[in-house]
Amino acid sequence: LDTVKIERFRRALKASGFQAAVAVSPENTWYLSEAMIDTQKELLERLAVVVWAPDREPIYIVCTNEEVQARKESWIQEVRGYVEYQQSPMQLLADALREVGAASGRVALEKWFLSVAYFEELSRLLPDAEFVDARPLFNQVRAIKTADEIRRLESACGVTDRSIRKAFEAARPGMTEKQVGALLTTELIAGGAQALALQVLAAGVDSESTHQRAREYVLNRGDLMRTDCGGIFDGGYMTDMARTISVGAASQRQRDLYRFMWDEHERLIDMVRPGTACEDIYRSHVESFQRRGWNMLRPHIGHSLGIGPHEFPLVRPGERTTLQPGMCISIEPSHFQPGVGKYHLEDLVLVTEDGPRVLSRTADWSQLFVSGV
């Protein structure tokens, strides 16, 4: 159990003035309980809920199918079960909120996640409660990673980097994208990933889609190939990394474009320091691309990462949040060059008092890597 994280949430909840906080998303119920109920991700009927009032111990509500696992995995002592299709989790949630004296108070609730159908039921059960979006409360706590979280993320990134390197080293003209993707999956699982997160894998000049999945496309000598992928490790921590290589051979133009992208990537990473505003990194990137005559239209070029794929803060226009030590930020420039293909680089960077520390590199990617040479 990451007690530093739990104590930080306890303090933030107390300072918030809310009568209670309610987590209902897989991310935040995992964050507070450290039990990962896999089926809650796919089935809204299996909603898991954590109810926490200041100066009390939390209550964990799960469907009875998952009660054995919840008791085994979670540190929370008070676990309550509802029988799916016979009882509603909203009934148990309303009971718990009454019990902690929050039935007519201000309650921080994940309104960004909870469905309208559940909320209508909850509002009927507790007509006097005022439900406020809990996102700012969770964002504030989750944005700063504990030493334990940083260790988990760095280890997961290491597995991911080695997996990409191995799969890409094995890539040869004549293989399909799907075959390379399967190698990558195998490496990630063998390396300890519990599940795959996203897997983008695309080669050739016609690979513009942001999140293109591996196809039956047969790799040609000299194709640019990229992946943007990750796994889920250690209960809930994710990785999200991008690498671009060339298959079998590389042209000078491909190498030059890679060099520019790498230098730009390094320049952006160097800005990941305490006190820098997220939007300033974004703006700097737009200007850099503009000087090259490229029009950068992406809504963001990076994001915090941990148990969710895009955590607060994002590196986007209008995001004035300044970086603080303990934040983990993915920096991910990308560019599609017609006739050449798509470049994408993404690394996870820890903000420290001493500057940026990249958590996601185990191999040298500073030159365009060419497979099979």
Next chain:
Amino acid sequence: LDTVKIERFRRALKASGFQAAVAVSPENTWYLSEAMIDTQKELLERLAVVVWAPDREPIYIVCTNEEVQARKESWIQEVRGYVEYQQSPMQLLADALREVGAASGRVALEKWFLSVAYFEELSRLLPDAEFVDARPLFNQVRAIKTADEIRRLESACGVTDRSIRKAFEAARPGMTEKQVGALLTTELIAGGAQALALQVLAAGVDSESTHQRAREYVLNRGDLMRTDCGGIFDGGYMTDMARTISVGAASQRQRDLYRFMWDEHERLIDMVRPGTACEDIYRSHVESFQRRGWNMLRPHIGHSLGIGPHEFPLVRPGERTTLQPGMCISIEPSHFQPGVGKYHLEDLVLVTEDGPRVLSRTADWSQLFVSGV
């Protein structure tokens, strides 16, 4: 494109009397558009929406990051993009509903999925619309599979069955659960799965949790081992199958219990016929276990399956829906025997005029399979 499915939805929408139907879940937006935007599953900021009014063509709303892919994969001509963090999908949804004349009408909306935060925004934009839960409309259409869907499901089930068989054939005392799980993953991906759905894998006497993930547990000779797993194939179709074996050797007691479970499984499958009520299958199973002195407390023992892991109808108490030809029902008895371990069998059964047709068997599982013998 599965035009049979699309035409069936078109007719159901017209018959429903709604001014429009709105899909927002990954399942239903895929069902209607046949484009799978992977990131919409993890990021509510990337909500994809299909708006459909009777006697009109549908409108598909996605974030601009995914617009290239949406246009490439979907048959829907009218694709509209919003820039994430700068525009809200609710703004484009409200505009589309106004455009089709549904701004003050009854609109079928996925209230079971859409979050409270989005709904509050939509309600402010369209104060005169009446939003009704769209689940019954989608359930009604999705419950009956088209010939194309049955073909996709049968093919995916075949890959899954062969993958389990191969991984379980390779299981030996001394291996860890995780190693067997990794073999299973590799086989599924090599067989064509785009991603893993659930993977339960557990061995030994202490494996009661419903959805236990593979651990570092080292297999002993004579351990009972089960998996309940599946993949995602062909855009959106899932598999969900369970098998139980013994590792290296089996006791007579293990074999006898397996024989009872298999016979019960076959008996339940034989009830999957047109006109049978779902709750009758459930009750029959409860009584069968009771005769053996076992108290069956599970909330359901089966469910429809397709693009969601639990589709309507479920085999549960109170579900009076009667089976119809074209429904695909997973039947899944399970039993935990203290000191022996947990048995779980699950197969997908198509309801036909001529009776049940099992879609998920490529190997003989009628006897307790013993690996490495």
